[in-house]
Amino acid sequence: FYGYFILKFIHFVCDDWGKGKDVYIWIIILVIFFLNPHMNINGVRFWTATWVFFSTFLAYCLYHKNKWILGFIVTPLIHISFLLPLCFMIVSFVLYKHFKFKTLYYLAIISFVIGFIIPVDKIIEMLPVSFGVFEHFEAYTEEGYVSEVAALKQERSTLNVFFSKLPFVYVFVLLIHIKNKPIIYEYNAFFVTFILLFLSFLFVVDKIPSMGRFYYLAYMFLIYLTFRIYKCNRSKFIQRLILLAPILFFGKIYQIYVIHDLVLSNIYLYRPTWDIINFALSYKIQ
Numbered sequence: 062f063y064g065y066f067i068l069k070f071i072h073f074v075c076d077d078w079g080k081g082k083d084v085y086i087w088i089i090i091l092v093i094f095f096l097n098p099h100m101n102i103n104g105v106r107f108w109t110a111t112w113v114f115f116s117t118f119l120a121y122c123l124y125h126k127n128k129w130i131l132g133f134i135v136t137p138l139i140h141i142s143f144l145l146p147l148c149f150m151i152v153s154f155v156l157y158k159h160f161k162f163k164t165l166y167y168l169a170i171i172s173f174v175i176g177f178i179i180p181v182d183k184i185i186e187m188l189p190v191s192f193g194v195f196e197h198f199e200a201y202t203e204e205g206y207v208s209e210v211a212a213l214k215q216e217r218s219t220l221n222v223f224f225s226k227l228p229f230v231y232v233f234v235l236l237i238h239i240k241n242k243p244i245i246y247e248y249n250a251f252f253v254t255f256i257l258l259f260l261s262f263l264f265v266v267d268k269i270p271s272m273g274r275f276y277y278l279a280y281m282f283l284i285y286l287t288f289r290i291y292k293c294n295r296s297k298f299i300q301r302l303i304l305l306a307p308i309l310f311f312g313k314i315y316q317i318y319v320i321h322d323l324v325l326s327n328i329y330l331y332r333p334t335w336d337i338i339n340f341a342l343s344y345k346i347q
Contacts, residue, residue, distance in 0.1 A: 066112040110140035157254035172261040224312025
């Protein structure tokens with residue numbers, strides 16, 4: 062099920078691009094894939110829902126495959142939190158014809174500043190706790206949890222922190238490029254509107270662990286937007302940005318593989334499916 066939606070995403074890229082994919086297209090495909098690879102079993106419902114929503118969005122909103130609307134019904138059934146990006150998609154449909162890119166761009170910047178300044182407990186107070194997606198977030202303000210998070214932050218190396226912030230470089234460099242090339246927005250108005258509205262929300266609530274992981278979905282969309290831009294204009298700037306993508310997202314990709322090593326045997330990386338099933342069936346809990 063998980064793999065089906067990964068393959069559909071790759072098919073969309075291949076069908077949109079046509080024959081003769083160059084190295085830049087393969088980098089785009091691989092970076093998106095490695096942000097949420099098939100062995101990402103940590104939080105399996107969330108990460109499966111990520112691929113379902115991502116592929117469904119591309120199919121329905123960008124390539125007008127109407128039957129894929131069923132994917133938007135399935136996704137919240139896999140993980141209820143995906144009502145959030147679904148809401149932003151609906152709002153984007155309503156607003157994208159009425160807002161200019163600069164308005165959305167400055168909204169994202171202001172949201173980034175607000176999220177940087179306001180502490181997490183104040184942010185949680187602003188969330189509608191009665192809405193099921195948010196009801197458990199108060200646990201993140203408890204003294205014990207806050208102390209645990211603070212201790213974990215102190216253990217992180219400077220290099221770790223540095224790599225974790227690099228994706229923001231990609232985000233803002235791409236957004237500035239779109240700001241300076243308004244024709245890009247004109248051809249991808251709905252797509253860019255959704256990304257900016259979703260990022261504006263994440264910039265404010267990303268201190269909440271359950272919200273921070275939505276960045277992976279936002280990054281996947283941003284890199285796919287880069288593909289759409291590159292397809293229309295193979296400028297040196299976009300080529301350099303694509304080449305930098307594996308470096309700028311290295312921290313996020315590495316983090317997934319660290320988690321993988323904690324929860325899975327390396328057999329999942331190199332052995333055929335039957336051997337994996339055999340291994341799982343023969344495994345005995347000590």
